[in-house]
Amino acid sequence: MKHLILALTTLLSVSFTSQASNTAAGKTILARGDVLATDASSAQQRTLKRRDTVFGVDRITTGEKSKAQFSMSDGGLIALKENSELNIANYEFDNATQQGSASIELIKGGLRSISGVIKKNGGSYNVKTPVGSIGIRGTHFELQLVEGDMYVAVWDGAIDLTLDDQSVVSLGSNEPFSFAQVTALGDVIKTTQAPAVFTQTFAPIDDDNNAEQQPEQQSLAQNNTSENTTDADTSIADVYAEQQFQAVSNASLIDQIAERQGVFNYQATSFDVSSSLGEVSDFTMSMSVDFDNGTVPDGEISFNDAGGNWYAAYSGLIDLTKLDLAITFASHNNNKATGEIDAVFLNDIDTITGDFSLEEISNPAINAGGDFRLEP
Structure with missing residues (x-):
């Protein structure tokens, strides 16, 4: 009888573990190049392609010249850059109650994220990085790891970065700075302009656009993160956000x-x-x-x-x-x-x-x- 109870307990434990590992965290909306997901519980790997499900125990990696974008279960969006590694430690959302919690870890590379309903409704949403843990107070932010340093950009809302020494760096709305570099030694360099690792170039097309106009327009796009933002700059930034996050209602x-x-x-x-x-x-x-x-x-x-x-x-x-x-x-x-x-x-x-x-x-x-x- 004891052996039967032990066997049933083991079976139920395996079943619950399997069920947890099968909890859908989101859907792949773009997978370009080498994009792999590794199940943390079974170590099984699979190649991700458009419309594939990602789960709450997946570690996702992108290769050289590769990228991926995911629509999460709460409507949030995550874009992974090339040569990146992201661990989805937990991502749970209840459609009925509109409540949930999420914890992800950027191990290397870079990501851009727009948070969804979990954060909107006051749930816990935590992002771990090699230099500290990020608490989300807003919606739209970007991270990039380069040779031990982490670069941070807050495009909308605010974040609180708790460093290893427990000091807190706040960036974004109602804060003096929206961008920062955190060195491997824990030094923080705040800036009013986006670090060069986030620089993107966009050329908006007008009816009378010609090749001679493009360099000037591209220079404008590269400086669209300055404090004195113009209407033209805003439109370019909006295009960037839309192109990075190809997801919709x-x-x-x-x-x-x-x-x-x-x-x-x-x-x-x-x-x-x-x-x-x-x-x-x-x-x-x-x-x-x-x-x-x-x-x-x-x-x-x-x-x-x-x-x-x-x-x-x-x-x-x-x-x-x-x-x-x-x-x-x-x-x-x-x-x-x-x-x-x-x-x-x-x-x-x-x-x-x-x-x-x-x-x-x-x-x-x-x-x-x-x-x-x-x-x-």
Whole structure:
């Protein structure tokens, strides 16, 4: 009898452990390159792709030139940069009560996060790092680990970083500083401008845009975190946030997509594109979306670099709130190319945002890619 009770206890323990490990923490909304999830309880690894579930015991890693984005169970968003490692120690959310708690750990690399309902409703949301623990008082922040130092940016709201010596560094809203560098020795350097590791370049497109205007616009984008922010700077920062977090309110978008009729033609209104051969010019992109049939009949991308003209044609389907796209033809000058493209609707389906990558088939070292925003 004792042996039977012991066996049942062991079985129940295994069952509960398995059930805990199967608690969904979120969904993968973008996985580019090498993105792996390792189950902490079983050590089993799996390659993550779009729409795959991530669980409350997963350790997620991204490789070289890889990135991933996740829509968490409470509506929060997490984007992992290349060569990063994130441990989801705990992520629990009850849809019925709208309550929960979360604890994640950035082990290396970088992440950007927008917190969801857990924090909004007063739940515990903690981010551990090699230099200390972060308590979230706001919504939108970014971390980057570089050679033992950690760089912090608070784009919206505020955070409290408790260092190993128990001192607290507060950044963001109602604080004098929104950016900081914490060295491996625990020294804190606060700044009013974003550290260079967070610098991004965006070129908004106007009707009269030309190649001569772009360097000035890009310089403006790189300085959009200064204290004297202009309206133009704000729009560029908004594009950055949208491109980094390709996630939406699914229920609302499904209704909007179902109600829309006809064919809409989208054009690029902003972009961030780079090439292995240097400067990019004359970027254009279009996408035709047929809401009646749920298809993307055709789309095109074109731009120039030092090696000649890049061109790609693509098509696809509307998959709920996302777009499943495939490049059907690509070339660079006279050389055949291949590539990938990902895109989603934003909360207003008059906006599509995403990214693409292209490379020559015979010489993959020659490549190009970037992010885009499209509007009718």
